[in-house]
Amino acid sequence: MAKITRRKFLEKTAKIGGLALAANAAPAFLRHAWSQEKHAAYLNAQIKWRQVEGEEIKVLITPAHYFNKFRAVSPQFEELTGIKVTFDIIPPREMREKAVLDFGAGTATYATHTGDPMFLSLYEANKWIEPLDDYINDPKLTDKKWFDKDDIIPLWLAADSVKGKLYALPSEGEATIHVFNRELYEKKGLKPPATMEEFKETAKLLNKIDGKAAGAALRGFRGAGQNMYIWPSLFLAWDGKWFDANGKPLVNSEAGVKSLEYYCDLLQNYGPAGVENWNWPEIMEAYAGGNVAQFIDANSTASVIENPAKSKAAGKTGYQRWPKGPSGRRVTSIWNWAMSINSALSKKKKIATWLYIQWLTSRPTQLSSALFMESADAVVRTGVNRVSIWTDPTYRKAINFTPDYADVVLTTMKEDTDPDWRPRVPQWPKIGEVMAVAIQAALVKQKTPKAALDEANAEIEKFMKK
């Protein structure tokens, strides 16, 4: 047995230690190089990403495939900035309540949440969120050229502004389009409708065509984000205005009554049984199962509809912009998940939050997350926020459901729009609630469209005056 002298012992341990050190150092160095490459797109920005290293922020999001992707790529942000990001995941309605309660109580639990643009007026009126211009115009916090805000879909920026000031940035969004079963259309020798009247005509002709498919579906469930998500498009296409010059509500105007009559007539006669309680998932699933011939709803439904494992309509579906209303207008919904900065945060956390929002809404993250496959059956994001991505060949190839799908969505988002698609006032939560009840009451024949809207108008007038 060799005798271990002190010298030998030291020598050996030094060698082992050295080896260990080398083993550690090499990957660290390599790791750095790799991360340099991985983060190259971000390191082009002339800001210090690690300026508030060590901060921790909590983000409130809803369970949806695009947020799964954001969550999946967020560790890259943590690596880049040294800021830790955690998530709370709650369904949209409860999420909004939680966000409002957090704001109202000033607890600053959530640094940011995926908000509803319609709530921004309310947030602004209560000074719950930060105007973003201060962050965008500070060269220490934003490299304006790199971030290129103007590349973001202009309509969404408009929707995320209050009184001309930007308060949130869109992380993901959608537009409503007309989705129809091409096979059934061909069977009846129909052409895609150009007007809403023609749309109803096709619904009539296609209703129960194979004994089961309903003619058409629109959201029927009561809620500011359900029936009050689809009817405003009709109201505006019938040339409706929310308020007159003196701020008096006009929902019971002729445009209001006519468009609600259209909505009720369409769904009562040619809609699927139970549509009064349907939101978009029910519509999408019924369509994918062959139980609805066509619908008008979010373009994001395409990624499920075109999945042959989940849908009978895969490869048989056509997409087009909204048919024109009697006023000659087509008006899409405006939806995006708007991320804002909670005013109750500490200064450092605000910066950390801004860095996260900037990172998430920047072109590189939007593109990489859009194509990220978090699981084997993951779908592509169809709501990226940048015009340059919508025209990017790699992305267009990924969403090439039909040759014109990308253009239909992009044109809709560019042209069929009105920032005042829904009334953007702090009282929106109340208006949304009152209108949602009125629309559903008319749909289930609890009241006539005129009576329902008269009542709603009177109620809105009452609380707008206060």
Next chain:
Amino acid sequence: MDNMAPSKKAGFQKERERFGYAMVSPSMVFLIAVTTLPLVSLLAMSFFRIDLTSPMDNGWAGVENYTEIIKDHRFWHSMRLTAVYTTVTVVLQVMIGLALAMAFFRGFRGQGAMRVSVLLPMILAPVVVGLSWRTLILTPEYGILDYLSILMGFGSKPWLVHPSWALVSVILIHTWQWTPFAFLVFLASLNAMPLEPLEAALLDTRNSWQRFRFVILPMIRPAVYIVIIIRTMVALRAFAAIFSATGGGPGTATEILNLYAYRVSFNSLNLGYGAALGTLLLLLTVGISMVFFRMRKAN
């Protein structure tokens, strides 16, 4: 030294008392924090204008919220619904619960398994009950109940989408879930009845209806009162099952007071007004329960 004794004893007593207080204080503080404080703040909020959608006008409102409630037609509509919903569900629960208890009381083969299956609905969370009724049971054409209705030739019914049907459906759901409670209480009190009067009744009465009406019912009357009181209190503040089955809709067809208060507070963000509605609901529940308790005592 002698006169030190009583004070020493008092000191010991005091110490014991103090120790006792120290021991219960954590739970007292906890109870006050989770029950009394919210109640007091609810009451306080109901006297303020707290409307998040117009924060500029917030402030002391006095009884304004309450005077406004009197003029609010949606409130009166919800009150009518609450009355119908509570009365019908409680009556149904008592009747069906009693009938079931009588059936089980007399005993039959396979009783054990039946007893478990009858109790199952009560174990489920009301949200789960509301959602499964909405999807599994009442969905047009594919739901179990609608399917049966079609099979039996009645045709598909607008369970959750027609205003009156929707009210029937939510009453059905509540009754289905909570009748087991009534059943359990009645069965227990039937089993606790002394046998002698029953044996005597077998000789003295002409039929089983008479036995039930004049012998059994008077003996289990306290249980009936308890069931009515508890079930009324619960029905008045029912929420989760209706919320998940219809959301108070279609329109406002199933919007009982509790749901209306919720929608005012959390959808319209008018917290002061919502608090006033909540306070009224509280007073209503306490008032009705007190009347029942009095009646029970008088009997």
